[in-house]
Amino acid sequence: MYEKEKGLFDAFVAGKLSRRELLATSAKLGISAAAGGMLLTAAQTRAMAAEFDWMAHKGTKLKLLLNKHPYADAMIANLQTFKDMTGMDVTYDVFPEDVYFDKVTAALSSGSSEYDAFMTGAYMTWTYGPAGWIADLNEYIKDPAKTNPTYNWDDVLPGLRASTAWNGVPGGELGSADAKQWCIPWGYELNNLSYNVKMFEKAGVQPPKNLDELVATAAKLTKDLGGPYGVGVRGSRSWATIHPGFLSGYSNFGQRDFTVADGKLTAAMNTAESKAFHKQWVQMIQESGPKNWSTYTWYQVGTDLGAGASAMIFDADILGYFMNGGDNKEKGNIGYAPFAANPKASAPTPNVWIWSLALSNFSAQKDAAWYFMQWASSVEHDLFGARKMDFVNPVRASVWKDEEFRSRIDKSYPGYLNQHDTSAPGAKIYFTAQPLFFDLTTQWAETLQKMVAKELPVDEGLDKLAANIDKQLKDAGLG
Amino acid sequence: MTAAADHVTQPKTSSRFFRRALPYLLSLPALLVCIGILIPFFTAVYYSLLRFRLNLPALKGFIWFDNYINFLSDPAFWNTVKISLVYAGLTVGVELLLGLGIALLLQKPTRFNNVASILLLLPLMTAPALAALMWKLMTNPNFGILSYFVSLLGFHNFKWASDPSTALLTVTLVDVWVYTPFIMILLLAGLRSLPKAPFEAAALDGVPRSFVFFRITLPMLLPYIITASLFRLLDSIQQFDIIYSMTQGGPGDRLMVFQVQSYLEFFQYTNVGRSAALLIILWAITYLLSNVFIKQWLKLRERAHGGA
Numbered sequence: 001m002y003e004k005e006k007g008l009f010d011a012f013v014a015g016k017l018s019r020r021e022l023l024a025t026s027a028k029l030g031i032s033a034a035a036g037g038m039l040l041t042a043a044q045t046r047a048m049a050a051e052f053d054w055m056a057h058k059g060t061k062l063k064l065l066l067n068k069h070p071y072a073d074a075m076i077a078n079l080q081t082f083k084d085m086t087g088m089d090v091t092y093d094v095f096p097e098d099v100y101f102d103k104v105t106a107a108l109s110s111g112s113s114e115y116d117a118f119m120t121g122a123y124m125t126w127t128y129g130p131a132g133w134i135a136d137l138n139e140y141i142k143d144p145a146k147t148n149p150t151y152n153w154d155d156v157l158p159g160l161r162a163s164t165a166w167n168g169v170p171g172g173e174l175g176s177a178d179a180k181q182w183c184i185p186w187g188y189e190l191n192n193l194s195y196n197v198k199m200f201e202k203a204g205v206q207p208p209k210n211l212d213e214l215v216a217t218a219a220k221l222t223k224d225l226g227g228p229y230g231v232g233v234r235g236s237r238s239w240a241t242i243h244p245g246f247l248s249g250y251s252n253f254g255q256r257d258f259t260v261a262d263g264k265l266t267a268a269m270n271t272a273e274s275k276a277f278h279k280q281w282v283q284m285i286q287e288s289g290p291k292n293w294s295t296y297t298w299y300q301v302g303t304d305l306g307a308g309a310s311a312m313i314f315d316a317d318i319l320g321y322f323m324n325g326g327d328n329k330e331k332g333n334i335g336y337a338p339f340a341a342n343p344k345a346s347a348p349t350p351n352v353w354i355w356s357l358a359l360s361n362f363s364a365q366k367d368a369a370w371y372f373m374q375w376a377s378s379v380e381h382d383l384f385g386a387r388k389m390d391f392v393n394p395v396r397a398s399v400w401k402d403e404e405f406r407s408r409i410d411k412s413y414p415g416y417l418n419q420h421d422t423s424a425p426g427a428k429i430y431f432t433a434q435p436l437f438f439d440l441t442t443q444w445a446e447t448l449q450k451m452v453a454k455e456l457p458v459d460e461g462l463d464k465l466a467a468n469i470d471k472q473l474k475d476a477g478l479g
Numbered sequence: 480m481t482a483a484a485d486h487v488t489q490p491k492t493s494s495r496f497f498r499r500a501l502p503y504l505l506s507l508p509a510l511l512v513c514i515g516i517l518i519p520f521f522t523a524v525y526y527s528l529l530r531f532r533l534n535l536p537a538l539k540g541f542i543w544f545d546n547y548i549n550f551l552s553d554p555a556f557w558n559t560v561k562i563s564l565v566y567a568g569l570t571v572g573v574e575l576l577l578g579l580g581i582a583l584l585l586q587k588p589t590r591f592n593n594v595a596s597i598l599l600l601l602p603l604m605t606a607p608a609l610a611a612l613m614w615k616l617m618t619n620p621n622f623g624i625l626s627y628f629v630s631l632l633g634f635h636n637f638k639w640a641s642d643p644s645t646a647l648l649t650v651t652l653v654d655v656w657v658y659t660p661f662i663m664i665l666l667l668a669g670l671r672s673l674p675k676a677p678f679e680a681a682a683l684d685g686v687p688r689s690f691v692f693f694r695i696t697l698p699m700l701l702p703y704i705i706t707a708s709l710f711r712l713l714d715s716i717q718q719f720d721i722i723y724s725m726t727q728g729g730p731g732d733r734l735m736v737f738q739v740q741s742y743l744e745f746f747q748y749t750n751v752g753r754s755a756a757l758l759i760i761l762w763a764i765t766y767l768l769s770n771v772f773i774k775q776w777l778k779l780r781e782r783a784h785g786g787a
């Protein structure tokens with residue numbers, strides 16, 4: 001009896017059976033949904049193991065450094081599959097995001113071999129890569145002896161592959177031919193509007209379609225709702241304030257952080273268009289943002305939406321996704337809308353954040369750690385996370401096409417797929433890759449805080465910021 | 480007999496050697512401690528003389544005092560100096576006044592006062608970062624209990640740490656909440672150890688309380704006050720947890736104190752040279768301040784001995 005069930009799921013994984021046929025036959029065999037899930041995972045594991053020696057590093061112990069995130073939760077939930085398939089043992093430390101990257105910096109800068117692989121963002125690799133802390137993964141991906149032939153690297157969305165590859169040249173184009181692959185995309189987020197449908201109905205407004213409408217709608221919501229504020233955006237004194245909604249809107253107006261000429265960088269945030277954008281952004285926060293905006297991180301922006309304290313957010317789409325579930329007060333009330341800030345733009349241009357996996361150069365067992373990384377970023381694990389866990393947004397094209405995943409999202413999160421699919425073609429990293437990323441974006445956030453607090457006029461603030469940044473670029477030999 | 484004599488001579492030689500070596504052996508732990516302290520210090524000094532960014536290894540090299548010169552010519556650095564000193568002065572001043580006041584109230588060793596002094600120590604047992612988190616929640620404009628109380632007083636849009644005009648006040652409140660008990664307990668110990676005779680004499684003569692306080696209690700308590708202030712000042716000028724947890728040095732650069740700036744330079748910007756230079760400058764300021772305090776303390780002690 002068990003062999004029959006096994007054969008059924010093996011046939012499905014091998015593509016010999018459609019999903020409809022699998023479901024029908026499973027029902028006939030009396031296989032429950034839970035048992036079906038387990039059998040499917042086991043069949044996928046067998047399929048993966050069939051063409052590659054997953055047991056090559058049997059007995060090796062790996063240690064991971066993870067950020068507390070649903071992507072990490074999905075991986076942990078499926079980790080036993082990897083252990084069974086490879087005979088390796090995997091332990092991990094999980095830290096909240098507030099301290100996570102400091103922990104990574106501390107571990108890597110000290111040359112510690114404690115962690116073999118870790119979660120990172122693409123921006124961080126602009127520091128870790130040139131510092132020699134992480135391995136160039138091209139050496140692994142392109143080596144058939146180390147990489148499963150079914151790994152299908154090309155299935156990873158091209159924009160994300162390019163965004164995680166950099167040649168180390170300040171201002172160098174991401175994903176260029178000479179770029180090193182500093183990390184493997186794992187899950188990503190793009191920035192759009194997530195809004196409270198009930199509040200919008202109450203105030204009689206529609207999701208705004210550009211920045212002018214966003215500022216006006218947020219103000220109307222703040223005025224009419226009598227409690228919740230109009231729009232949540234990040235505001236802490238950190239690079240993290242610049243990269244989500246702010247840079248997504250900014251880029252939509254064709255604005256850049258730097259211009260690159262003859263290998264030298266020049267600050268570009270004090271153009272007339274940039275000043276106009278900043279003025280509107282500042283006005284929006286002053287009129288309709290959270291009262292204590294200057295302390296707002298991802299967590300505050302999200303929890304306010306989930307708790308009904310804000311009517312909409314311009315932040316990561318997955319943040320809106322998480323607030324529509326769980327124990328949130330506004331669960332089921334959240335809608336999603338693509339957003340192009342510039343009325344003249346044909347489509348949104350969201351800046352992306354890519355949760356990725358990187359391989360520590362100080363690991364004593366890099367080959368074994370690479371086995372873990374390719375499993376964690378495999379189609380099979382991506383599918384598991386997308387179907388069974390909150391592994392949105394997956395990085396593989398094949399998973400985005402998966403019917404089960406799409407119908408689950410479409411049913412429980414109306415509008416989510418539309419905002420994603422509309423924005424995905426224009427989604428990429430809009431920052432210029434350069435080694436002073438964290439210094440300069442933090443200064444940008446600091447200037448923004450001063451503008452919102454009316455300590456500094458926008459024009460003067462941006463001129464000062466650009467001059468200051470240019471000086472630092474020159475000091476570092478980049479300007 | 481000869482064998483016995485030899486037997487006696489042998490320990491004499493070894494004990495002589497041991498006696499000679501003893502001072503060196505005794506000072507060895509101190510030497511090791513000194514080395515343990517000095518190595519990191521001189522390493523930081525060495526790094527502060529370098530252009531050293533972890534992510535720009537090709538640029539690494541001696542620039543001697545350029546990091547210091549760059550700081551001294553940067554208005555942002557002087558803002559850091561100003562904020563650090565103002566923060567330290569403000570917190571220590573308020574904590575001293577409050578700590579002294581509470582210590583005076585609890586001076587008599589009654590059962591109630593003993594229990595109260597233990598209860599008042601509770602904030603000191605709280606990790607400063609945790610205290611900051613607690614206060615961050617209490618001052619949240621949407622649901623914070625303190626925001627509710629100030630709204631009853633008519634301040635409906637009070638922004639606490641997120642507004643430049645009230646940020647310093649907010650973090651000072653947290654610092655005062657955490658560390659006032661430290662001053663209180665030191666001064667309470669001082670008050671209870673003061674000789675009773677002068678107070679009894681003053682009571683017999685019917686001297687007014689204010690006179691007793693300003694002319695007897697305060698001068699006798701001064702060494703304790705200086706010690707407590709010195710400890711707190713050294714700590715306060717190096718404040719990190721509360722400010723970073725609440726504001727990350729913002730809004731703008733309103734709370735950009737030394738430790739926060741140095742932390743950001745190292746952990747976020749990976750600029751080892753600048754981070755080390757900032758810490759060496761902080762060390763110099765702390766050294767100067769402690770010197771002033773210790774000199775004052777020694778003067779007072781001399782005066783006390785002379786008086787005796």
